Amino acid sequence: MSAARILTRPGAIATSLIMIPLAAVVGLPFYYVVVNTFKTQAETTMAPLALPTTLNLDNYLTVFSEIPVVQSFLNTVYVTAAAILLMLLIGSMAAFSVILRASRLVTVLLVIAFLVPGQVTLIPLYRMLSQAQLVDTLEGLIILYSGGSVFCYFLIVGYMRTLPGEVIEAARIDGAGPWQIYWRIALPLIRPILITVGVFQTMWVWNDFLTPVVFISSTEKQTLVLQTYKAVGEFTTDWPMFLTLSVVVLIPMVVFFIFMQRYIVRGLVAGSVKG
Amino acid sequence: MTLIDERPTTETRAISTRTRVSRWWTAPMSTNGPTFRADRLKIGLFLVPMLVVFVVLFLVPLVQSIWWSFTDFNGYSTDAAFVGLRNYENVFTDPSMLAGLGFTLFFTLATTVLITALAIPLAVTLDRAFIGRNFVRAIYFFPAIPSVAILGLVWGFILNPLGSGALNSLLQSVVGIGPVPWLSNSTLAQLSVIAVGVWTSTGWHAILYLAYLQSIPDDYYEVARIDGASAVQRFRYITLPLLMPAMTVSWLLLMTGGLKVYDLPITLTRGGPGFSTFTITQTIIQNGVSQAKYGQASALAVIFMLAVGAIVAAQLIVSRRLEGRLS
Numbered sequence: 001m002s003a004a005r006i007l008t009r010p011g012a013i014a015t016s017l018i019m020i021p022l023a024a025v026v027g028l029p030f031y032y033v034v035v036n037t038f039k040t041q042a043e044t045t046m047a048p049l050a051l052p053t054t055l056n057l058d059n060y061l062t063v064f065s066e067i068p069v070v071q072s073f074l075n076t077v078y079v080t081a082a083a084i085l086l087m088l089l090i091g092s093m094a095a096f097s098v099i100l101r102a103s104r105l106v107t108v109l110l111v112i113a114f115l116v117p118g119q120v121t122l123i124p125l126y127r128m129l130s131q132a133q134l135v136d137t138l139e140g141l142i143i144l145y146s147g148g149s150v151f152c153y154f155l156i157v158g159y160m161r162t163l164p165g166e167v168i169e170a171a172r173i174d175g176a177g178p179w180q181i182y183w184r185i186a187l188p189l190i191r192p193i194l195i196t197v198g199v200f201q202t203m204w205v206w207n208d209f210l211t212p213v214v215f216i217s218s219t220e221k222q223t224l225v226l227q228t229y230k231a232v233g234e235f236t237t238d239w240p241m242f243l244t245l246s247v248v249v250l251i252p253m254v255v256f257f258i259f260m261q262r263y264i265v266r267g268l269v270a271g272s273v274k275g
Numbered sequence: 276m277t278l279i280d281e282r283p284t285t286e287t288r289a290i291s292t293r294t295r296v297s298r299w300w301t302a303p304m305s306t307n308g309p310t311f312r313a314d315r316l317k318i319g320l321f322l323v324p325m326l327v328v329f330v331v332l333f334l335v336p337l338v339q340s341i342w343w344s345f346t347d348f349n350g351y352s353t354d355a356a357f358v359g360l361r362n363y364e365n366v367f368t369d370p371s372m373l374a375g376l377g378f379t380l381f382f383t384l385a386t387t388v389l390i391t392a393l394a395i396p397l398a399v400t401l402d403r404a405f406i407g408r409n410f411v412r413a414i415y416f417f418p419a420i421p422s423v424a425i426l427g428l429v430w431g432f433i434l435n436p437l438g439s440g441a442l443n444s445l446l447q448s449v450v451g452i453g454p455v456p457w458l459s460n461s462t463l464a465q466l467s468v469i470a471v472g473v474w475t476s477t478g479w480h481a482i483l484y485l486a487y488l489q490s491i492p493d494d495y496y497e498v499a500r501i502d503g504a505s506a507v508q509r510f511r512y513i514t515l516p517l518l519m520p521a522m523t524v525s526w527l528l529l530m531t532g533g534l535k536v537y538d539l540p541i542t543l544t545r546g547g548p549g550f551s552t553f554t555i556t557q558t559i560i561q562n563g564v565s566q567a568k569y570g571q572a573s574a575l576a577v578i579f580m581l582a583v584g585a586i587v588a589a590q591l592i593v594s595r596r597l598e599g600r601l602s
Contacts, residue, residue, distance in 0.1 A: 006404045007406050012405040022411075023410070023411040023414040024414075029430065030417065049441070049445060093325065101315065106325075120336075120340050120579065121337055123576065124343075125336050126563070143332075146328055150325075178314050209537075210537055242428070243432065246429055253422070
């Protein structure tokens with residue numbers, strides 16, 4: 001049966017007729033957010049769901065002039081990039097070592113670390129960082145996020161097990177040392193999973209709220225999510241301004257996802273073919 | 276396949292690959308000789324950064340939390356007195372502690388049940404061919420991309436209890452009912468937090484189920500159809516048993532995520548009105564960080580950890596039983 005005939009069967013049409021309006025309802029909040037960024041406050045109050053009458057960009061201009069969005073954006077980029085690189089490095093090094101030496105104890109320890117909820121270690125870590133003068137610093141956040149290397153480890157070690165070991169053997173016969181094998185052979189081979197894990201961890205770090213809200217207090221060190229949270233107090237009466245801020249904050253994540261999805265697909269296809 | 280199918284698959288990879296045995300990589304290193312011994316040491320050094328992370332970020336804080344939970348440590352005094360189980364007793368008698376415990380459990384249970392009940396039928400539908408399928412999949416999945424904290428803030432505006440709130444003004448103009456106190460009434464506030472929680476995650480879990488559905492061979496259904504199995508029977512005897520592994524993953528994520536919930540209630544209701552949407556995490560942070568009641572907060576954190584552990588273990592046992600019974 002051709003694709004066109006499957007799609008025009010009564011059942012398929014009925015599914016479309018139910019699913020598309022339902023999806024519209026689910027997506028309605030996003031529509032509400034976006035249309036209201038182009039309206040004045042009076043328009044929003046009068047008709048929150050109507051399309052804007054003019055393409056009014058005043059809200060965007062005000063957000064950029066009144067709130068240090070660029071500063072927070074750079075803070076978030078710095079913390080995310082440093083944390084992801086660090087956790088990929090730590091996770092892949094540990095995976096490389098465990099694969100070659102098969103240490104049971106390490107696996108057990110890391111399973112424990114993986115299962116302990118962050119809430120349990122939060123207070124001691126707060127005290128530890130405050131003694132080290134690292135509370136309210138971006139570097140403190142990076143250190144905390146490096147705990148994500150445990151999750152990276154599990155995904156990477158699983159992927160490494162699916163790779164052929166002959167490549168390593170060949171490199172060893174050619175006289176390569178462990179560091180060379182790791183850097184020149186293992187890392188390039190596990191690139192797909194590094195990208196996949198990197199993408200997931202980026203979404204976690206970028207979107208995280210708990211860590212910045214507890215550890216960051218200065219305005220100039222805020223991440224985007226924390227800044228949006230703090231700005232709500234200022235904008236309680238000015239809804240279009242707040243909604244504009246959230247759109248500005250959401251754009252980087254959406255763009256990131258759109259660009260990265262093909263890498264995720266590629267990584268998974270590569271992984272499942274070999275696995 | 277579209278963008279939305281890979282995320283859950285990785286999640287499941289993480290779990291399935293852990294059990295696989297290393298065959299290839301261990302072999303080349305098992306030769307003897309001096310080079311081998313030197314290499315073995317060097318390979319061991321690759322573990323050092325991870326061990327530092329483990330000791331500094333997990334082991335030491337965990338031990339400290341457990342130790343402080345038996346003391347009246349307040350962060351400043353050098354001599355913390357051992358108080359036995361007093362902090363633990365307080366957790367179960369102090370009303371502000373119990374409030375967080377109650378809502379967190381309610382939220383976890385409600386979101387797990389509702390999301391599962393919605394996500395499985397949604398996944399089955401999204402697996403069929405129909406016009407606009409990719410668009411519909413993308414819309415459902417979309418709420419999983421942005422930060423939950425920001426979604427909570429946005430929903431705070433939508434659910435504003437005043438007549439000018441987006442939902443209230445919509446209800447006013449379409450149905451003609453007066454302003455509903457979405458976030459200012461205790462019960463409605465709890466239900467609102469749960470509803471928004473369901474909205475943010477249902478699509479994501481549907482895609483997780485979808486990934487498993489797509490791995491079920493069409494032949495199974497073909498054979499069942501030839502044998503005269505009805506649609507309900509095919510769902511009950513083929514789809515459901517083969518979805519059990521997906522349910523295990525999904526429930527695990529929903530339950531642990533639900534117990535740890537913090538972002539959504541704090542951004543949507545700030546824990547209010549009163550203590551009605553207070554969570555365990557919020558109580559731990561408020562006691563431990565803001566009020567420096569380290570001992571008290573640690574006791575709650577330890578109970579929390581044990582509860583999460585117990586629920587995860589119980590859940591794994593139940594899933595395994597169900598898997599056995601259904602297949």
